[in-house]
Every structure is written in structure tokens, then in C-alpha cells.
Amino acid sequence: MHARCRSMDTELFFPCEGEGQGARIRRERAAKHVCEPCPVRTECRNHALITGEQFGVWGGTTEKDRRYLRPPRLGRYRS
Numbered sequence: 001m002h003a004r005c006r007s008m009d010t011e012l013f014f015p016c017e018g019e020g021q022g023a024r025i026r027r028e029r030a031a032k033h034v035c036e037p038c039p040v041r042t043e044c045r046n047h048a049l050i051t052g053e054q055f056g057v058w059g060g061t062t063e064k065d066r067r068y069l070r071p072p073r074l075g076r077y078r079s
């Protein structure tokens with residue numbers, strides 16, 4: 001309900017076939033800019049970490065960023 005991306009096109013958050021490195025970097029940067037002030041950013045990022053989302057920008061993190069982050073403990077996530 002409170003996601004900043006709620007009515008946005010998902011193309012900004014997910015890679016498309018044939019996307020070049022430069023386009024990918026620009027797209028991810030723009031997506032992160034949307035996520036930065038999102039009121040559900042933490043929940044979004046935690047969801048991606050817990051479920052092992054392999055693609056896309058979630059909670060201001062790319063799939064590459066998430067490789068270096070640990071999922072939160074489930075009890076903490078639910079509180």
C-alpha cells in the first residue's frame with residue numbers, strides 16, 4: 001500500500017533481455033533513487049533477502065548487493 005513503486009512500471013526494477021552494462025547501471029541507479037525514501041524499504045529489502053530474490057532491485061539493493069547481505073533473523077523481521 002505504501003510502496004513508492006506501487007504504480008510504477010516494473011521495467012525500472014528488473015533487467016530486460018539484452019540490457020547493456022551501461023544501461024543496467026543507469027537503470028539500477030534510478031531504481032535505487034526511487035527506493036531511497038520509500039517508507040517500506042526495510043521490509044522490501046528483508047523480503048528479498050529472506051526469499052532469496054535473484055533478480056531486480058528490492059529495497060534499494062540490486063541482486064549483486066544482496067550477495068553480500070545476510071537475511072535478517074525471522075523473529076526480528078516479523079516484529
Ligand code: SF4
Pocket residue numbers: 003004005006013034035036038039040041042044045057058059060
Ligand atoms: S523499496 Fe521496495 S517497495 Fe519501495 S520503491 Fe523500492 S522496490 Fe518498491
